[in-house]
Amino acid sequence: MKRKPTILIVDDNPGNLAVLGSIVTENGYIPGFATNGAIALASVKKKRPDLILLDVMMPEMDGFEVCRQLKQDATLADIPIIFLTAKTEKEDVIAGLSLGAVDYVTKPFNKSELLSRVNTHLELQATKEELRNTLEQLEKQNNELHSKNVKLELLTQELAEAQKEKLFQLNQAYERFVPRTFLGLLGKQSITDINLGDQIEREMTILFADIRGFTSISEEMTPQDNFDFINNYFGQMEPIILQYQGIIDKYIGDAIMALFPYSVDDAISAAIAMLKTLVNYNKILQRAGLPILQIGIGIHTGPLMLGTIGGQNRMDGTVISDAVNIASRIEGLTKTYRTPLLISEASYLGLSETAKYLIRRLDRVKVKGKSKYVNIFEVFSADMQEVQAGKLATLDLFEKAVHLYQQQSFEKAQELFQACLSQNPVDATAEIYIQHCQKLMVNG
Known part of the structure; x- marks a missing residue:
């Protein structure tokens, strides 16, 4: 059963006490009485009321002093006080409210108005109490948490x-789905500013990286092991892409598609760092008895449309461009030429300083699904030192052999590729070219 509020009535006039007591009782409240200020203070300290109706003009201690003393006591200061007095001067009203009273009603009073004010302040006090209890509960829960x-x-x-990095990333959850750089390129400050169809057109460098033979690797693992394995690999590659100002557009199975909006050098440097990191990561995998990984990376530079696609209830940030398809096809060619990093001529020409990298011209190919030929280059800056040395030593010889091959002088090209392989026996691409020359010479 709900407790009835108690109201302390303080007045030195017995008639006023009787009238107010009757009004309070009729409206479901429990009255308490005090005929002067001292009795009122003692009564409040003994039994705390829910509200006080306080007269001002009383002998020895007036209502203002009673109010002042109550407000100075931290345990009693929140009891709502309504002055009920014959003092009607504006200065008296201001004085009473300044002391902390919640209301000021002058005599003679209107019964309905007085009850309305009493009800309002009791409800406010109850709301405050409820909020206080709620805050205490929240504080308790917060302490427990x-x-x-x-x-x-x-x-x-x-x-x-690695686990710490995952926990940190959880705190930055929305950036994992919509990178801040992506928002910035669209001219947006927050994900809430994104609208379906927002887009920009600009030149960027696209990077595709794919694990070699992952299907065979995954067949030997449980679904959970598969997720753990691929996520740990992505956890190694993602920071490198971000370090070089790249944006991971999407993960496609075991492949990564990343965008580099600021320079080609960012993309090439990221790819080299990814391959070097993979060497160290493979040592960890080997010690753990897990299969080591090989990846292929293809890079191309060109114009693209970056924006949002989808419907009103589900949309995604992505890029649309022929340049994306070319980058993907170039990545596929790394399998053909048995080399981990290939770039297009557009990316090669976009480099700020080609001398910073170890590069050789590899071929001029017709990319699958495209009518135009694309010149591709091998970046071997991430190769082992002995492999780098061999490719540098045979650089001119190799490029002459490629030129002869493209001129369909397969016999002379084969001789030069064979010479490259003799000087650098681990040059897998030269070995591939020799096989192609032999096949073409036999088949015409």
């Missing part, structure tokens, strides 16, 4: 650095 968080922090300190 804090205690659990402390325990969780102690546990997380024992996890590997």
Whole structure:
């Protein structure tokens, strides 16, 4: 059963006490009485009321002093006080409210108006009390959560650095789905500013990276092992792309598609770093008894449309461009030429300083699905030192052989490729070219 509010009536006039007591009782409240200020203070301290109706003009201690003393007591200061007095001067009203009273009603009073004010302030007080209780509950829950968080922090300190990175990324969740750089390129400050159809057109460099033979690797694993394995690999590659100002547009199975909006050098440097990181990561995989990885990376530069596609209830940020398809096809050619990193001529010409990288012209190919030929170049800056040395030593010889091959002088081209292979026996691309020359010479 709901508790009835108590109202302390303070007045030195017995008639006023009787009238107010009757009004309070009739409206479902429990009255308390005090005939002067001292009795009122003692009564409040003994039993706290829900509201006080306080006369001002009383002997020895007036209502203003009673109010002042109550407001100075932190345990009683929140009790709502309504002055009910014959003092009607504006200065008196201001004085009463300044002392902390919630209302000021002058005599003679209107019964309905007085009850309305009493009801309002009791409801406000009840709301405050409810809010206070809610805040206390929230604080208690917060303390409990804090205690659990402390325990969780102690546990997380024992996890590997990769796990810490995942936890950090969870705190930045929305950026994982819509990178801040992507928003910036669209001229948006927040994901909430994105609208379906927002788009820009500009030249960018596209990078595709794909794991070689991942289907065979995944067949030997459980679904959970597959997810853990591929996510750990992505966890190695993602920071490198971000370090070189790249945007991961999407993960496609075991492949990564990334955009580099600012320079070709960013994309090439990222690709080289990815391949070097993979060498060290493979050592970790080997020690753990897991299969080591090989990847192919294709890079192309060209105009593209970057924006949002989809419907009103589901949209995605992506790019649309023929340049994307070319980058993907070039990545596929890394299998053909048995080399991990190929770039298009457009990317080669976009480099700020080609001398910073180890590059050789590889071929002029008709990319699958395209009518125009594309010149492709091998970047071998991430190769082992002995492999780099061999390719540098045979650089001129190799490019002459490629030129002869394209001129369909297959016999002379084969001789030069064979000479390259003799000087550099680990040049897999030269070996591939020799096989092609032999096949073409036999078939005409």
